[in-house]
């Protein structure tokens with residue numbers, strides 16, 4: 001079904017238990033099929049009934065604003081280290097340039113730092129006008145969190161740790177629903193669930209500062225250029241200003257994910273696309289800056305967002321499920337790939353710090 005807006009699916013049947021079992025089962029199958037249909041035809045969807053209340057989401061944004069309202073020198077007490085790994089802590093404006101793997105020339109052949117930075121420069125002349133803070137699991141065995149000292153923002157670490165865990169729970173619900181919607185057997189379902197490691201996902205807090213109307217007219221300023229996410233999928237909360245746009249793969253037109261109380265935005269990433277042999281689409285998305293003529297004299301308001309990037313263990317090899325491969329009509333499109341290797345190929349071009 002072609003659609004000109006971002007669909008909304010209600011997963012309440014997966015997060016509540018107040019009806020009788022057979023009704024609940026029917027509602028689950030129905031919602032799960034809608035979810036799968038959106039992932040297949042568009043690669044993105046808004047989800048309500050995901051398990052977090054709007055009050056919890058509002059709380060999360062209050063913490064994010066508290067963080068970014070701190071003076072720069074305080075935020076820099078939890079600096080993101082140079083280079084792309086570990087991807088943790090605070091990054092000031094201009095440190096990141098986002099790409100998709102398909103934008104990268106000759107990836108995998110020449111990976112010397114000199115070549116990398118040359119490629120970065122050629123790919124895009126301007127960095128993203130945003131600041132961000134990356135949080136991982138406290139149990140991550142590969143990347144250690146970088147926290148602000150507690151006197152800078154008391155309670156921040158405890159809050160973000162619990163938010164990470166809550167979002168890992170939401171992820172399980174969504175994957176569960178995808179498994180039901182696809183009608184996976186037990187073994188296939190287990191393979192799907194392996195695309196989420198609760199210890200290796202990533203919570204990101206983003207602030208796109210307010211932009212002056214005049215500056216917009218004279219400088220090239222980007223918020224977040226078009227890209228796909230390289231993990232399994234991303235769940236994202238945005239504030240009431242909206243701003244996220246997702247590309248419909250058929251019409252190639254960008255659709256605005258209008259902010260809607262109680263919803264999150266799900267976009268499929270490269271790993272689920274490979275796992276399903278393109279049955280699901282890794283969604284191209286961006287946060288654009290309008291033409292200065294379309295911006296009010298007060299400027300373009302600041303924007304905050306909270307994406308949670310879902311991925312498997314870095315050592316996990318993601319292979320296409322055989323049910324999506326048929327020699328004639330749907331031959332295998334992807335070689336199995338180790339997630340950690342795939343991610344490091346993309347991320348090394350994105351981060352501007354010196355190594």
Ligand SMILES: O=C(O)CCC(=O)C(=O)O
Pocket residue numbers: 204206224229236238243244285286287304305306307
């Ligand atoms: O800020 C947003 O709404 C999008 C963030 C995003 O796509 C990303 O960080 O990969």
Ligand SMILES: [Fe+2]
Pocket residue numbers: 227228229234285
């Ligand atoms: Fe993204």
